[in-house]
Amino acid sequence: MSEPIDVRDRDLYAPEQLPVAAPYRADIEGVVLPRGEIEDRVAALADEIATHYADGSAGIHALCVLKGAMRFFTDLLDRLETPHPISEGAIRASRYGMDTSGGEAEIEFLQPEAIAGKDVLVIEDIVDEGHTLQAILDEIQAMRPNSVEVAVLLDKPARRVTEIDARFRGFVIPDEFVVGYGLDYAEQYRDLRHLAVLDPSIYGD
Ligand code: 5GP
Numbered sequence: 001m002s003e004p005i006d007v008r009d010r011d012l013y014a015p016e017q018l019p020v021a022a023p024y025r026a027d028i029e030g031v032v033l034p035r036g037e038i039e040d041r042v043a044a045l046a047d048e049i050a051t052h053y054a055d056g057s058a059g060i061h062a063l064c065v066l067k068g069a070m071r072f073f074t075d076l077l078d079r080l081e082t083p084h085p086i087s088e089g090a091i092r093a094s095r096y097g098m099d100t101s102g103g104e105a106e107i108e109f110l111q112p113e114a115i116a117g118k119d120v121l122v123i124e125d126i127v128d129e130g131h132t133l134q135a136i137l138d139e140i141q142a143m144r145p146n147s148v149e150v151a152v153l154l155d156k157p158a159r160r161v162t163e164i165d166a167r168f169r170g171f172v173i174p175d176e177f178v179v180g181y182g183l184d185y186a187e188q189y190r191d192l193r194h195l196a197v198l199d200p201s202i203y204g205d
């Protein structure tokens with residue numbers, strides 16, 4: 001199992017150094033993770049996940065936490081080769097509405113019956129305070145899975161308040177509000193290729 005790549009002390013790439021869609025160039029402070037680096041790390045995580053389940057599985061149920069994790073989920077499963085059948089499910093979880101301040105986590109399972117007896121792999125975009133993932137894991141445990149593991153692309157440990165044990169982690173990032181590669185602000189920027197720090201003027205700091 002590899003350690004996540006820690007980019008907290010790294011300088012941001014200027015938007016003009018990378019192919020950033022024109023309408024977004026003025027809205028971001030800079031790029032934290034270029035798309036190519038994300039994709040290579042996701043491929044490495046897929047290999048680690050395949051190795052983890054190589055010795056046997058009751059059947060893997062891959063759970064996408066909508067909507068932020070959609071691109072991570074798709075790219076990860078695209079690279080994941082295991083000898084076990086994989087079913088796919090989704091959870092809707094939200095703490096952030098139109099602004100960036102936290103609230104209670106609301107969770108909705110789209111296929112709750114698919115969890116019992118399975119090796120559940122929760123695929124989440126980012127862990128910040130940890131409330132969302134904790135609420136998801138508590139609800140899954142109550143549904144009697146065979147096992148539960150977490151794959152999270154981004155770890156923002158600065159404001160963590162719950163103890164989260166994610167076995168597969170992509171990157172450790174600084175305490176900034178990030179968008180792109182599926183992560184949004186008010187449903188925008190999900191289609192930005194790279195992971196970028198949003199300019200605080202956008203959300204009115
Ligand atoms: P937590 O409950 O861990 O504080 O919040 C996790 C959820 O908040 C994530 O699943 C994500 O939806 C949202 N979130 C936390 N930090 C960020 C961020 O930097 N950018 C975006 N777009 N969403 C975030």
Ligand code: MG
Pocket residue numbers: 065066067068069124125126
């Ligand atoms: Mg999320």
